[in-house]
Amino acid sequence: MKKWLFLAILSLSIGVVFIYSTPLLHKNRGTQSETKVVSNMILREPPVKKIQTIDINEDQIYLGDLLLVNNTFPIKHGSIKEDIVPLSSIEGLEKQFGTSIHSISLSNEAGLEFLKMMEAAKMDGLLHFSVNSGFRGFEEQANLYKEMGAAYALPPGYSEHNQGLAIDVGSTLMKMEHAPEGKWMAEHAWDYGFILRYPKGKSDITGIEYEPWHFRYVGLPHSVIMKENNFVLEEYIQYLKDHKTVSTTVDGTEYFVTYHPVTEKLELVEPILSQYEISGNNVDGVIVTRFK
Numbered sequence: 001m002k003k004w005l006f007l008a009i010l011s012l013s014i015g016v017v018f019i020y021s022t023p024l025l026h027k028n029r030g031t032q033s034e035t036k037v038v039s040n041m042i043l044r045e046p047p048v049k050k051i052q053t054i055d056i057n058e059d060q061i062y063l064g065d066l067l068l069v070n071n072t073f074p075i076k077h078g079s080i081k082e083d084i085v086p087l088s089s090i091e092g093l094e095k096q097f098g099t100s101i102h103s104i105s106l107s108n109e110a111g112l113e114f115l116k117m118m119e120a121a122k123m124d125g126l127l128h129f130s131v132n133s134g135f136r137g138f139e140e141q142a143n144l145y146k147e148m149g150a151a152y153a154l155p156p157g158y159s160e161h162n163q164g165l166a167i168d169v170g171s172t173l174m175k176m177e178h179a180p181e182g183k184w185m186a187e188h189a190w191d192y193g194f195i196l197r198y199p200k201g202k203s204d205i206t207g208i209e210y211e212p213w214h215f216r217y218v219g220l221p222h223s224v225i226m227k228e229n230n231f232v233l234e235e236y237i238q239y240l241k242d243h244k245t246v247s248t249t250v251d252g253t254e255y256f257v258t259y260h261p262v263t264e265k266l267e268l269v270e271p272i273l274s275q276y277e278i279s280g281n282n283v284d285g286v287i288v289t290r291f292k
C-alpha cells in the first residue's frame with residue numbers, strides 16, 4: 001500500500017513538473033534555437049590565427065612603388081627602380097610614338113601599364129598624346145638644375161623623375177590643361193595605377209603647382225583608393241599610418257593594405273591572401289599589399 005502511494009505521488013509530481021515546464025519550453029522556443037547556435041559556436045574549435053612572418057630591414061623603407069618623394073623626403077641612389085628600360089623597347093609604345101620616345105626611359109612595369117592606358121585611350125578616340133619625360137638619372141637632374149635654376153627644376157633626388165616611376169604626358173593639339181588628352185588622363189589614369197601627382201588645389205600639401213602632365217605610377221589598388229578619397233600621395237601615406245589597414249576590391253581582386261613601422265620581423269596576422277608586395281614609404285615604414 002505504501003509502495004502504491006509512493007508511485008502515485010511520484011507520477012503525479014512528474015506530471016505537475018511536465019505541465020509547468022511545457023509552457024516555458026514553448027515560450028522559449030524562439031530563443032532556444034538562438035541559444036543552440038551560440039552553443040554550437042562555442043563548441044566549435046576556436047579559429048587558429050594564421051601568422052605569416054616576413055623578414056624586413058630598414059633598407060626596405062626606401063624601395064618600392066609607393067615612395068613619397070617631395071621637398072622633405074628626397075630619394076636615395078638605391079631607390080632607383082631596377083627595371084628601367086627605354087620606352088621604345090615596349091613594342092606597342094614604339095608603334096604609337098615612334099622616334100619621339102627614343103631617348104625616354106621608365107620602369108618596365110610602369111611602362112607596360114602606360115601602354116595599356118594608351119591602348120584604352122585610343123579605343124576612346126584619343127590619338128594625340130606625346131611623351132615628354134620619363135626617368136632622369138641623378139646626373140641628368142643635376143645638369144637640369146644647373147641649367148634651369150631652382151625656380152624651374154629640382155635638385156637631384158628631389159624629383160620623382162629620378163626614381164623611374166614618373167612620366168610627363170602631353171597633347172600634340174594644345175596645352176594638356178585644355179586638351180581632351182589631359183581630361184581623359186585625369187579621369188582614367190587611376191585605373192592603370194597612375195596618379196595625377198600634382199592636382200589643382202593641393203599645392204600647399206605637395207609643394208608643387210598644378211601639373212596636368214605629370215603622372216606617377218603607384219600601382220593598384222593605391223591609385224584607385226587615392227582617387228576615391230581625393231588624396232595626394234602625402235595624404236595617402238599619412239592615412240595609412242593613421243588607419244593601419246585599408247581593404248578594397250578593384251576589378252574583382254581583393255586587396256588588403258597595411259602599414260608597418262619597420263621592425264626586425266614583420267608579422268602579418270590574418271587575413272592572409274595569396275600574394276603580397278612590399279613597398280617602403282620613404283619616410284619610416286613599409287606598406288604591405290596583399291591580394292588574391
Ligand SMILES: [Zn+2]
Binds near residue numbers: 161168213
Ligand atoms: Zn614631371
